[in-house]
Amino acid sequence: MLAIIGGRGLTQLANLKITHRQVMRTPYGEPSGAFLFGTLNEHEVIFLARHGYGHTIPPHLVNYRANLWALREQDVTDVISVATVGGIRADLTPGKLVVPDQIIDYTHGRDSTYFDSRNISFSNVDFTLPYSQKLRNRILKSAQITQHECLDGGVYAATQGPRLDSIAEINRYERDGADMVGMTGMPETSLARELDVNYASIAVVVNCAAGRGDCQTGIKLDGVNTTAKNSMERVRSILECVVICHEEDPDE
Numbered sequence: 597m598l599a600i601i602g603g604r605g606l607t608q609l610a611n612l613k614i615t616h617r618q619v620m621r622t623p624y625g626e627p628s629g630a631f632l633f634g635t636l637n638e639h640e641v642i643f644l645a646r647h648g649y650g651h652t653i654p655p656h657l658v659n660y661r662a663n664l665w666a667l668r669e670q671d672v673t674d675v676i677s678v679a680t681v682g683g684i685r686a687d688l689t690p691g692k693l694v695v696p697d698q699i700i701d702y703t704h705g706r707d708s709t710y711f712d713s714r715n716i717s718f719s720n721v722d723f724t725l726p727y728s729q730k731l732r733n734r735i736l737k738s739a740q741i742t743q744h745e746c747l748d749g750g751v752y753a754a755t756q757g758p759r760l761d762s763i764a765e766i767n768r769y770e771r772d773g774a775d776m777v778g779m780t781g782m783p784e785t786s787l788a789r790e791l792d793v794n795y796a797s798i799a800v801v802v803n804c805a806a807g808r809g810d811c812q813t814g815i816k817l818d819g820v821n822t823t824a825k826n827s828m829e830r831v832r833s834i835l836e837c838v839v840i841c842h843e844e845d846p847d848e
């Protein structure tokens with residue numbers, strides 16, 4: 597089954613026919629909100645708003661472990677995350693959609709692994725390719741079918757937040773090879789890998805990163821929210837196609 601984790605601007609899926617809502621509990625606490633079970637284009641999906649349905653949970657306080665654990669408990673095999681980012685690379689301007697293929701973790705102090713006890717056996721999960729290539733392909737194919745431009749690949753810098761970045765930090769991320777910057781990519785991506793859940797992300801560029809493009813002296817939050825809102829219609833349309841691709845190509 598496919599699950600969609602929505603971020604800023606995507607706290608609901610307009611065409612999701614909700615069958616029921618369920619509050620979940622896990623050994624790691626409660627997820628960000630009740631899971632919405634329903635059908636999208638006749639296909640079963642689970643939806644979860646990462647920051648809660650009132651958008652009240654900041655990125656560093658999201659219970660990523662509970663979110664992923666509870667999804668896997670519901671037999672979720674694939675997770676598509678939708679997350680807003682600032683564009684570092686010059687062509688990643690507000691409104692662009694990107695499917696990242698690499699990630700760098702600059703977060704700290706988050707509960708970032710399920711292997712957090714001395715009394716359980718642990719494994720060093722492979723993270724060479726952090727995102728599921730099959731799921732990435734499905735998103736990119738769906739973007740093509742729905743005729744929405746969606747860029748293939750890019751390095752996501754995951755920062756701690758909730759504040760935005762200084763120009764010097766963005767310069768550093770760029771020197772490290774990052775193309776975009778966001779606050780929720782980690783540990784969500786690696787926790788999914790620890791649970792052996794396929795995971796990919798649609799990154800929605802909602803602003804130029806600090807010191808880039810029109811953000812030389814500051815980032816206007818009004819613009820960020822408007823761009824997020826305006827871009828989500830395309831994301832929804834891609835997701836409605838992804839669920840069909842998902843069913844047609846289970847072994848793709």
Ligand code: HPA
Pocket residue numbers: 680681682683755760761777778779802803804805806815
């Ligand atoms: N920096 C970090 N996270 C973000 C940004 C940004 O500019 N835009 C959206 N999420």
